[in-house]
Amino acid sequence: MALLTLNQINKSFNGQNAVSDLNLSIEPGAFVALLGPSGCGKSTTLRMLAGFEKVSSGSIFHGGRCLSNATTHVAPENRDFGMVFQSYALWPHMSVMENIAYPLTIKRVDRATKQKRIQEALAIVQLEPYADRSPAELSGGQRQRVALARSLVTEPEVILLDEPLANLDRHLRATMEETFRTFHKRTGATMVYVTHDQSEAMSLADQIAVLKNGQLIQWASPQSLYQQPRTAWLADFIGRGSVIRMQPSDEVQPGRKVEQSLIHQQLVLPHTPSQGVDVLIRPQSVCLHPSLGISAKVTQCIYRGGHFDVELSLPSSQTLLAYHDTPLAVGETLFATVQEGWSLEPDHD
Numbered sequence: 001m002a003l004l005t006l007n008q009i010n011k012s013f014n015g016q017n018a019v020s021d022l023n024l025s026i027e028p029g030a031f032v033a034l035l036g037p038s039g040c041g042k043s044t045t046l047r048m049l050a051g052f053e054k055v056s057s058g059s060i061f062h063g064g065r066c067l068s069n070a071t072t073h074v075a076p077e078n079r080d081f082g083m084v085f086q087s088y089a090l091w092p093h094m095s096v097m098e099n100i101a102y103p104l105t106i107k108r109v110d111r112a113t114k115q116k117r118i119q120e121a122l123a124i125v126q127l128e129p130y131a132d133r134s135p136a137e138l139s140g141g142q143r144q145r146v147a148l149a150r151s152l153v154t155e156p157e158v159i160l161l162d163e164p165l166a167n168l169d170r171h172l173r174a175t176m177e178e179t180f181r182t183f184h185k186r187t188g189a190t191m192v193y194v195t196h197d198q199s200e201a202m203s204l205a206d207q208i209a210v211l212k213n214g215q216l217i218q219w220a221s222p223q224s225l226y227q228q229p230r231t232a233w234l235a236d237f238i239g240r241g242s243v244i245r246m247q248p249s250d251e252v253q254p255g256r257k258v259e260q261s262l263i264h265q266q267l268v269l270p271h272t273p274s275q276g277v278d279v280l281i282r283p284q285s286v287c288l289h290p291s292l293g294i295s296a297k298v299t300q301c302i303y304r305g306g307h308f309d310v311e312l313s314l315p316s317s318q319t320l321l322a323y324h325d326t327p328l329a330v331g332e333t334l335f336a337t338v339q340e341g342w343s344l345e346p347d348h349d
C-alpha cells in the first residue's frame with residue numbers, strides 16, 4: 001500500500017484555471033472526500049487521478065511511481081485504480097456477474113481466480129442472490145453496488161468514486177453510506193470520494209479536502225473542519241452558526257480558540273467594531289438562561305424536529321444562533337452564555 005500524492009497540480013481549460021496549486025498527500029487506506037460547491041474542481045481533480053485528464057503542471061505519484069507530470073502520463077487502464085461513477089456505467093446486456101467479471105476478463109485472469117474474486121465481491125456488496133439478473137432488473141442502489149463490486153475485483157489499492165450516490169433518493173443514500181463504510185473496512189483500499197454534499201463527506205471520510213474556485217481551502221478531519229474552519233465561507237459551508245466581529249487582541253487572532261470571558265466582554269458592548277477578527281460561534285456553544293450572561297432578545301424561533309433554532313439579537317446588535325429544547329416567544333429577553341468561539345481568517349475571494 002502506497003501514499004498517493006498530488007504535488008502542486010494545476011489544470012486549465014482554454015486558459016481558465018479549474019484547479020490551482022493543489023497539494024494533497026493521501027495516506028494508504030484512507031477514506032478521503034473531495035468536497036466543494038459545483039464547479040470548484042472536484043471532478044477535474046478525480047479525473048486527473050484516474051488519468052482521464054492530463055495535468056497542466058505538477059505531478060501525481062502513487063508511492064514511488066510517477067503517474068502524471070509534464071512528460072509522463074500513465075493511461076487510466078495502466079494505473080490499476082478502481083472507478084465508480086454517478087451513472088453506474090454498467091453493461092446493459094450483461095448479467096450482474098458478467099459485469100463484475102468484466103475487468104478480470106480484460107486482464108485475462110484465470111477461471112478459478114475469477115470465480116473466487118466474483119464471489120467475494122458479490123458477498124461484500126450483498127448481491128449474491130442477484131448474480132444472474134440484468135442491470136435493468138435492479139434498483140438504483142443495487143446497480144451502484146454492482147459498480148462497487150466491479151471496482152474491487154481487480155483488488156486495486158485505490159478506488160476513485162465520483163458522486164456515486166447523486167442519483168439515489170435520500171433514504172437509499174443513508175443505506176448506501178453504510179455499504180461504503182463496510183466496503184472500505186473489508187477491502188482496506190484507499191478511497192477518494194467526490195461529493196458536493198457536506199453531510200455525506202463528514203459521515204464517510206476520515207480526511208476532507210474542501211475546494212473552492214479550484215483552490216484547496218482546507219484539508220482536515222471532519223471534526224477539525226467543523227470546530228476549526230479556516231474561513232467564514234468554510235464555517236458556513238460545513239455547518240451552522242454565527243460569525244461575530246471582535247476587536248483583535250493577543251488572544252483574538254485567526255486560527256485560535258476564543259475563551260468564554262473574552263467573548264462575553266465584547267458581546268455586552270453596545271457597538272460592533274467596524275474592523276476586527278471574525279469569530280465563529282456554533283449553536284451548540286450557546287446556552288440560554290433566565291438570568292445569567294449576555295442579555296439577548298429572541299428575534300426568531302423555528303422548530304427543526306427535536307430542537308428549536310433560536311435567533312437572538314445582542315447588545316452589540318450582532319446576531320447569535322442557539323438551539324433550545326422548548327419554544328421561546330419572539331420579543332422575549334433572556335440571557336446567553338457562550339462557551340467558546342473560533343477565530344477565522346478573512347475570506348480572500
Ligand SMILES: Nc1ncnc2c1ncn2[C@@H]1O[C@H](COP(=O)(O)OP(=O)(O)OP(=O)(O)O)[C@@H](O)[C@H]1O
Binds near residue numbers: 039040041
Ligand atoms: N473539459 C472541460 N473543458 C472546459 N472546461 C471544463 C472542462 N471540465 C471542467 N471544466 C471547468 O472546470 C471547472 C471545474 O469543473 P469540475 O467539473 O471539476 O467541477 P466540480 O467541482 O466537479 O463541479 P460539479 O459538482 O458541478 O460536478 C468548471 O468551471 C468547469 O466548467
